[in-house]
Amino acid sequence: MASMSKELPLPYPDGWAAVAFGSDLGAGKVIRARFMDEDVVLFRTRGGAAQAVTPYCPHLGAHLGYGGRVVGERLVCPFHGFAFDRTGVCVATGYGKRPPRARLGTWETTETNGLVFVWYSAQGLPPQWDVPPALLESFPYAMQCSRLLATHPQDTVENGIDLGHFRYIHGLTGVEEIESFSSDGHRARYVLAGAKGFLPGLLLRMEISTRLWGLGLNVVDTYFPQFGITLRSLVTRTATGPHQVQLRARVGVRPDAGGKSFPPASRRFRSLAALLTAAARPAFTSQLALDVPVWAHKSYIPHPPLAQGDGPITLYRRWARQFYSAAQPVGAAAVERKSSRDQ
Ligand code: FES
Ligand SMILES: [Fe+2]
Numbered sequence: 001m002a003s004m005s006k007e008l009p010l011p012y013p014d015g016w017a018a019v020a021f022g023s024d025l026g027a028g029k030v031i032r033a034r035f036m037d038e039d040v041v042l043f044r045t046r047g048g049a050a051q052a053v054t055p056y057c058p059h060l061g062a063h064l065g066y067g068g069r070v071v072g073e074r075l076v077c078p079f080h081g082f083a084f085d086r087t088g089v090c091v092a093t094g095y096g097k098r099p100p101r102a103r104l105g106t107w108e109t110t111e112t113n114g115l116v117f118v119w120y121s122a123q124g125l126p127p128q129w130d131v132p133p134a135l136l137e138s139f140p141y142a143m144q145c146s147r148l149l150a151t152h153p154q155d156t157v158e159n160g161i162d163l164g165h166f167r168y169i170h171g172l173t174g175v176e177e178i179e180s181f182s183s184d185g186h187r188a189r190y191v192l193a194g195a196k197g198f199l200p201g202l203l204l205r206m207e208i209s210t211r212l213w214g215l216g217l218n219v220v221d222t223y224f225p226q227f228g229i230t231l232r233s234l235v236t237r238t239a240t241g242p243h244q245v246q247l248r249a250r251v252g253v254r255p256d257a258g259g260k261s262f263p264p265a266s267r268r269f270r271s272l273a274a275l276l277t278a279a280a281r282p283a284f285t286s287q288l289a290l291d292v293p294v295w296a297h298k299s300y301i302p303h304p305p306l307a308q309g310d311g312p313i314t315l316y317r318r319w320a321r322q323f324y325s326a327a328q329p330v331g332a333a334a335v336e337r338k339s340s341r342d343q
Contacts, residue, residue: 009300010152012036013323015186015214016110016117016131018236018248021144025050025116030075032065034240035118040107041065042116045073051086052118054105058090064104075104113234114144114250117216122326129186135219139232139252140270141277145285146248151295153215153237153245154320159291160210160220161190163311169290172196178207181312183319188212190312215323230254231280251284253277 019033019040030043032055039055041064055063057077062068067078074083074091081094088104108119108126112133119127136142149156159165161181166172172194179191191209198204205225212218215237222231234250253276255269306313 009302010154011122011324011326012120012239013153013215013320014121014123014125014128014325015216015323016119016127016129017216017238018115018117018246019052019238020116021146021248021250022050022111022114022116023144028070030065030068030070034246036120036239037241039063039065040118041068041075043068043070043075045070045086047073049073049086050109050111050116051075052107052109052116053084053088054107057082058102058104059100114142115236115248117236122324125325129213131217132213135234136232136250136252139254139273139277141274142232142234142250142252143277143281144248144250145281146246147285147288147292148240149245149247149292149295150243150297151245152243152300153239154317155295155298155300156237156245156247156291157212157215157218157320158313158316159295160218161311161313161316163192164307164309165291165294166192166194169294170196170287173203177311179209181315181319183315186214186322188316188319215320228255229276231276231283233284247288249284251277251280253280 017035019035020031020042025031025042025044027044027048028046030041033040033042041053041055042050044050053064053075055065057064057079059077059080059082062077062079064075064077069076069078071083074085076083082090082099083092084104085091088106090099090102090104093099110117110131112131113135117131163175163177166175173196175192175194177190178193179189181188181190189209189211191207193207195203195205207223207225209221210218217236220233220235230253232252232254236248238246240246253273255272255276304313
């Protein structure tokens with residue numbers, strides 16, 4: 001699918017990128033993920049810590065994602081039993097001999113909001129910000145879904161600020177900016193309003209507020225004032241290849257914006273939240289499905305001839321530029337990163 005699509009001339013963005021749902025990585029498990037056209041191996045120690053590492057054992061090159069196993073706090077290679085701690089240091093061999101001075105490449109890893117993230121900087125900088133914790137705290141029944149898309153993270157994030165497409169793709173009316181796009185370093189936010197006709201005579205109004213942390217994570221709160229319901233979508237976008245994005249979302253519903261009429265602990269709150277969350281999945285995936293064919297086949301217009309009503313696409317793109325610290329094409333950035341990690 002991806003190879004048939006038009007490659008966007010955008011590098012891989014810096015930032016935190018989700019590589020797995022936390023629930024995919026049970027204690028003592030080893031799994032593989034894709035990030036920037038390479039494998040990433042993830043393991044969870046018996047103590048519960050998640051760690052992402054580069055796939056190849058520095059001893060004789062076995063792929064740790066095929067047969068690697070966790071023993072205590074270590075990852076053990078399937079080939080000769082060399083063991084690595086979470087910092088990548090080789091701490092034992094399979095023969096009980098003194099381990100060589102070998103180091104397995106590691107990714108800066110953090111786990112929060114039910115997702116495991118790794119940090120990427122084209123220039124090799126350490127994490128420049130933290131992933132905010134507890135974003136779904138008052139949305140206790142969040143469901144999760146993921147989908148592989150033929151696109152680039154910047155393009156899918158741009159979708160949320162592309163006011164015109166909400167009308168033509170998603171069938172919304174009266175789309176307007178309530179709070180214009182503003183940014184503060186790696187963060188940005190904006191609020192839109194619109195309405196969607198569902199059944200004859202029912203125009204569902206909604207207020208959509210979006211917060212972004214880089215291009216890898218955003219939180220979209222859709223508030224339905226007629227019902228006092230907020231739908232929260234925590235969406236991560238991970239470039240798994242030059243024109244491929246693994247989107248992971250956790251979506252929850254909270255009855256009443258302030259939680260006043262439904263104390264979160266009440267049974268009424270819990271049953272309503274569970275019911276609405278179950279309904280949120282088809283709503284979320286059906287809206288996403290409308291964008292998918294456009295993303296898969298579109299090209300990237302660097303200087304688009306924007307019209308009034310398009311929304312602050314230019315502002316957004318200017319903000320997004322900061323995440324391309326090395327400003328290299330995709331292939332070159334990957335090579336550069338590899339060599340800097342191998343040093
Ligand atoms: S290749 Fe991993 S221990 Fe030899
Ligand atoms: Fe869309």
